[in-house]
Every structure is written in structure tokens, then in C-alpha cells.
Amino acid sequence: MAGQREPLLLLLAGLLLPELLLSEAAKIFTMTLLGFKEVEKSYKVITWFAPEDCNRELKKSIEFTIGEGLEGRGRFENIFEYLKSLALQCKHLLRSDIVDSLKNENFDLLVVEGFDFCGFLVAEKLGKPFVTTLPCTFGTLDFGLPSPISYVPVFTSFLTDQMDFWGRVKNFLMFIGFLMKQWKLHSTSDDIIKEHFQEGSRPVLSHLLRKAELWFVNSDFAFEFARPLLPNTVYIGGLMAKPTKAVPQEFETFIAKFGDSGFVLVVLGSMVDSFQSQNVLKEMNSAFAHLPQGVIWRYKSSHWPKDIKLSANVKMVDWLPQNDLLAHPRIRLFVTHGGLNSIMEAIQHAVPIVGLPIFADQPGNMVRVEAKKFGVSISFKQIKAETLALTMKQVIEDKRYKSAAVAASIIMRSHPLTPTQRLVGWINHVLQTGGAAHLKPHAFQQPWYEQYLLDVFLFLLVVTLGSLWLCGKLLGVVAKVLYGARKQKKA
Incomplete structure (x- = not known):
């Protein structure tokens, strides 16, 4: 609209977004959000380096994880240690003056990378709405998608969507393990939250994941198994694809x-x-x-x-x-x-x-x-x-x-829109509508026992058992009356 400034976006690049991809992503995010005209805008890059000891710990963690993977020993503990190293860097980032300087920029929307939890905490600290990009398959994180265990494979189960009976048993057991692992991974941010957020207003990381206005997933229907998606989940696989050139x-x-x-x-x-x-x-x-x-x-x-x-x-x-x-x-x-x-x-x-x-x-x-x-x-x-x-x-x-x-x-x-058009179009939609509350289910605001209808099951169980108990009592009374009448008749 005339007289309005163009939206100001902040792209928080995690360690999983290489410098080359960061440059391309910045170009995409700074396109005109009014339609799909590819007009590049200027953008500023703010670089922050963690203390050397943090970098050494992170490098050691990455090298150990890769080395173990090459030997066929990819374990959950390796990912846990890696996220702990990222959390240590996040502590230093939130202690720096960068967050205060970002508050003065008056951003309309933040774009955070989903694997590194630090972006969610920075967004919460700035008090701004944010959208999330996920560089890997979304089975690695639970951000509220419906996941029927009968045909949606749990991460690391190595199952497909076509499971036999024992496959579903395995998937169910691994789902329980996945929930426990998610809780442990989220705990890597507990110390950061205690240090940088006041008691009484401290966020819960699992809630922050669901607070994202949109989730952009680096995947496609050509690759993923068909599964339920929420309206705020968008596939953008192939986002970084460029027009091909003749090889050297x-x-x-x-x-x-x-x-x-x-x-x-x-x-x-x-x-x-x-x-x-x-x-x-x-x-x-x-x-x-x-x-x-x-x-x-x-x-x-x-x-x-x-x-x-x-x-x-x-x-x-x-x-x-x-x-x-x-x-x-x-x-x-x-x-x-x-x-x-x-x-x-x-x-x-x-x-x-x-x-x-x-x-x-x-x-x-x-x-x-x-x-x-x-x-x-x-x-x-x-x-x-x-x-x-x-x-x-x-x-x-x-x-x-x-x-x-x-x-x-x-x-x-054969998508009607390119990955770039999907990303820019949906971000534009969120900016124009003042958020994506209309794209998120009310389940995000319900306690877990309501989501799984445990209160309803408990109520029905009490009613059923109460009815059975009452029927039993009534049958007992009727039986006593009939028995008494029969005894009097014999007398």
C-alpha cells in the first residue's frame, strides 16, 4: 500500500547454512514481497564469532560425530553432544551486544534455522514473529505435525510408510523413545533459558517450536512419504536450485x-x-x-x-x-x-x-x-x-x-509454483495478515491430555463403570425382592 515501508526481515543463519547458501538465501529473502518480481534488494550481513574455546569444542564434536558415523556407530549421544556445543555458543551470543543492536532495527519478521535452537531463543528475546526453515527431513523435530504411527515412520526407525504388524510395533516403541530423546535434546537449552529469561516468563522450547508462523521444509512430495501436513508447513525442496550452465x-x-x-x-x-x-x-x-x-x-x-x-x-x-x-x-x-x-x-x-x-x-x-x-x-x-x-x-x-x-x-x-515463489508468497501472506494464527490448529493451545482426549476417555470410563455399578446394585435389589417373594410364597 502507498505510504507503507517495505517489510524488514532478519535471517538468522545457523551453522548448517553454509556461506554460499546464506548468500543465495539472502537474495531470495530480500526479493520484493509484492508479487514474484525478482528484484534484488540490498542486505547487511552481521558476522559474529564465538570464543575460540567454543569453536574448538564444536569442531571436536563434529569430527567425533563424523568419525563415528563412518565406523557405523551413529548414536543419539553424538547428536546430543553436538547440540550441547551449539548451546554453549548460543550462551555467548545472547551475552553479546548483538541482540541489543538487533532490537533497534525494528524487524517485522525473523527467519530462523530450525536445527539450531538458538534462533528460537533469539526470536523470543527480540519479541518478534518468526518463520523457520528446516534443512533436514522434518522427522528430526516434533513441531506439532499429526503423526499417525501406523504409517508415518519415526526418525531413525528406517521404516517406510508401508509397515507390517511388526513394523508398526517397532514404530510405536521407537515413537516412545523419540519423545524421550526430544525431551533430552530440548534440555540442552535449559541453562540458556534460565540465564537470559526472567523467572515467570521463561519460554518452553517445545512451545517455541510450535510458535513459528510457518515451517519451510527442505523436501518435496517426490521424496517424502505422503502424510498429514498443517497449513503452516510448506515444502521448498529445490529452493537453492539455479539455472544450469554449460560445464567447464x-x-x-x-x-x-x-x-x-x-x-x-x-x-x-x-x-x-x-x-x-x-x-x-x-x-x-x-x-x-x-x-x-x-x-x-x-x-x-x-x-x-x-x-x-x-x-x-x-x-x-x-x-x-x-x-x-x-x-x-x-x-x-x-x-x-x-x-x-x-x-x-x-x-x-x-x-x-x-x-x-x-x-x-x-x-x-x-x-x-x-x-x-x-x-x-x-x-x-x-x-x-x-x-x-x-x-x-x-x-x-x-x-x-x-x-x-x-x-x-x-x-x-510440476508444482504450480516454484520453491522460491512458495516461500516468498507465504511470507508475504503472513506479513499481510499479521501472523499465521489462522493456519495453526487450536491443538497448539490445548494441554496434552485434551489433545489425546484422555479427559474424555476418563469421563466415559467413570460413566460406564458408574452405570455398571448402578445396574449391579439395581439387579441385586431386584434379586433380593424376587428371592424374598418366592420365599414367602413357599412358606
């Missing part, structure tokens, strides 16, 4: 050597490069040598063991244009660690997958890929050259995997 000449020259056989792209995530054992590298290199395709492998050459000779059909690079290579007409397979962004790009370009999941949500992501039939998963710890080579050949040669990948790509691409 050095890659084109390498790809051309293999003609119609094409090539395989191998990217296992930036955090994993430094942790792969020499034995795993040897097995992977040997497996690639058995392929008729060329292999483009992103791996830091400085970490490559000198006593392993790189296979003749492998090109190793420190960096590569992943999105552009996935769009190349001669790509035949994508070997990935199962990160959600990589899977979204593979679906976008209809490329079959062989997954080598390591930790966190990656194994669960590959369960979905297998269920959708456009890829196969192999345990990282159990990689053997022969098994890996056979699996890759199977996925390349069996056209059913490519057909399933094409079907998933059609689902993802």
Missing part, C-alpha cells in the same frame, strides 16, 4: 572420452573428505575401475594417499559444479552421501542414485530413495570394491531406476 571445458573434455557410456558423478559431502579411511578410498577407487563410464570424483587431492594409484577412468577435483554436471545429458549415476540438498538436485535432474549414508538424517533419506525406487543404499562401513561396482552397474543398466527418477522429477517440477 575441462569436464566436457573428460566426459567426451567415454562417448555414449557417459559418466558417474561422486560427491560425498565437504565434511567427509578429511575422514575417509585409506581402505575405503582403495575399495572405491578399485570399484570405479570396473566401470565403462568415466568417473568425476570430488575429493581433496591433498588428502589422497600417495600409495594409491588413481584409476585411469577417474578424474579427481577439489571443486566441481554439481548442479550443472547433474544436468548433463551424459550423466548416468550420482554417488552421494545422502544429504538432502544433493538428493533434491538429483531428483530435479532425474538422475538415479547410489547412496553411501554416514550419519544424522542420511540413512533415513536413503530409505526414502530406495522406497521411491530411484536408487540403492550401501552401508559406508561395508564398502567393498566388488559390491560397489556391481551395485553401480545394476542401477545404471536397469532402466527401472532411471524411469523412477524421471517420475520423481516430474512430480517435483
